[in-house]
Amino acid sequence: MIASGTRIKRGLLIAAALVLLATPGMTQSVAERLAPCLACHGENGTSTMPEVPSLGAQPAYFLLIQLFMFRERLRNVEPMTSMLKGVSDDDLRRMAEAIAKLPAPKADETPLSPDRATRVRELVAQHRCNFCHSGDYSGQENVPRLAGQREDYLIKALRGYKDNTRRGYDAQMADVVEPLTDAEFAEFAHYLARIN
């Protein structure tokens, strides 16, 4: 258990990260700008932190939309909204393009349960996750990559769509999760986190 002292520190440190981001003079390269981001999200595209999504190989358009939503507080989650406050459209675009080039996240290496994989394949046939997220779950344009994403984050995202705490940019996922249950979210997450 981490003491709440760390939480206070967290505030200060996010503030420090924000100062770094907002360094005056546009001499800051995209790489420099992204350094504080990748400390959380993982420098090689794979996040090692609970509920912090891996960003490697996400489609650039998906990233741009999400960064835009954070900036405009349409997706209102700290620390992301503060991190992106006031960033220009062009910089959002550059950051999105740079992040998209990070290597795809490493899949969870703990064993994939064959039973659960079978169940997920049946669910996919019914709910067509692969149509939009593409057959290998690498995502496309506005649709995110799911392959190798963190299991805890996948569950969080799906629950968020279901209980309306995460309102997607458009309503596509809302239609998808409408008939799904929490137990099924766990199955999807188990499977998707373990594929490359």
Add this chain to the structure above:
Amino acid sequence: MSKHRRVCDGRIGLAVVASVLWAVTPSAAQDGAKPAGKQIPHEIHQKSSVPGRADIPNAEVAKQLRGIAPPPIATPLEKLPLPQMRLPNGFRAEVYVSGIANARTIRLTERGTLFVSNRVLDKVYAVVDRNGKRETKVIASGLDRPNGLAFHNGTLYIAEGTRIIKFEKIEDNLDKPPQPVVVYSDLPNTSSHGWRYIGIGPDGKLYINVGAPCNICEPLQGTAQIRRLNLDGTGAEPFALGVRNSVGFDWHPANKQLYFTDNGRDWLSEDLPEDELNRVTARGQHFGFPYCHQGDFTDREMGWGRSCDEFVKPVAKLGPHSAALGMRFYTGRMFPQQYRGGIFIARHGSWNRTKKIGGDVVYAALNRDGSVRSVKPFLTGFLQNNDWIGRPVDVEVMRDGSLLVSDDFAGAVYRISYGAPRTASR
């Protein structure tokens, strides 16, 4: 829950230390040791959910079925798709206003102010025209899917996902709009079909769609309908039932009947069902959802034991997945005779179809009895190589008879006029 949060917050803190020190991220220790399990190869070829089309789930073709999100940033003026737009002879298109990302519903006032709404973004704009020079102002932001707009006696009504708000005397206060007043909030909070369309009828009542909260389902009580209520929010009652999701309606100028577009269900097939144009001849009529589609076939899941004869049939079919949205009776005088008395309908264009269709404005010519004689393309060209370069959402007739068309993909409003070039409005 809170315990859990704390743990992960602490870790986030550590990460930021790392970033500030320009050091490496903390190790994956918190994930615990990872036993090197045997990887089961991911099976790319899944079972198809489309009978007879084993290729669908993974082929290039399947990718075409997804929805394309409107860009959050508007297309710059010089890149708008004017050169690609096609119109019948004698008509011309110009840009009325650009730079309004996700421009959705448009409403003109007698004074010539144009209000423009958002669906995936959070703003409502006013575009003020002073002798052809246009100024765009944000009059409200931080709204929740503020798609629906209506203007009546100096008051602007905005329908958000779960409430209708109003700004009185808005045109006198565009630079400093007053606090909005909530008119009505008895609306379900659903993400699916959770944006609204509103209009004020010839009876002085406010009409609002409450879409089905799903692609196909037995709709929750009070959804899949068009409701009407008094302007003060009282007296709400269902007006039309069995409406999956209507994002456009208008009243016939002569017989005052409500006509509305309705979007058909998805994932049934490339070509079925078609979107509908409907006409309400009596309050409480049922238009079929979820049991009957396009007036002539029962749903493959919900339609057992039902018959399409139980429901009111559409006056026109508007194309499969074409996403027919905003519509207006043409009451102007600028356009030739053959365009008078009928309806301009914006078809936003398909998702859930491999070969896209729509993304245009069509004209529905009516017979004297209010039935539809024909539906023909009017403004086209937004679909290039099976990709959008623009997507019409709503139409509005200007005082001089020209037609405004909003485009939520490029983030602009175009003006269509007929005859010798004249400047917009006056």
